[in-house]
Amino acid sequence: MPLPPLTIYRHDRSERALITPAGEIDLDTVPLVRASLARCLRDGIRTIDVDLTVVTFCDCSGLNAFLHASQRITAAGGTLRLHHPPPMLVLMLDVAGCEFLLLGVPFGRLSPPPGYAPVTTVPVPPHRSVPSVPPVRVLSGGAV
Template structure:
């Protein structure tokens, strides 16, 4: 029996959640991502860390879901952080100027990624306001 295209695990600790996504995030699976993040908000969770280590692919639908969720979570007084994204998502975040979603490590559970080169930029502060995401025709980013 084949594995589902996306598996979602959630671990809560008080008012914080660690969501681990495994598989591919695309048009078919992005509703699961949106529902998972919305459920956290409905449950009163205001700090959401998303571990993307086991994600093999993420397209612009995934980026759009994370940006929309970030706006809703920030409006509710919380934060959304993405950890260890796949290279395609890192590139999209860089092009879109959305690096603010990449902050820290959740709960201290995850080891740091392998060192590739020394950091040449200043560390990211623990929280920055989320800039508004412009609406595009068709609702996609």
């Protein structure tokens, strides 16, 4: 018997909840993610931590669900934080400028999974020169 593509566990502590999805978050499974986050709001939970340690895949529909939930939770006076996201989700959050969702205050004793390293940028050493790019002429009123 195959495992379901996504299972979501919820653990409440007073007005705080830990949501732990396990599996893949994609177009087919994102309604379950949306429903579980919305249910927290309906239940009066205002601080939601999402532990993504056992999420094997998350596409842009998952990112959209987290952004939508964050907006609703923030409007209700709460916070949503993602912990231990898969590398692809980290990249999408970085590109979209949504790092504010990442790595909030830990819930209980969450710890990074083995091999987890936060995204860092490495500065270009000063002895390297970056080739200059000639300016591009911009045309208006027509196709380029």
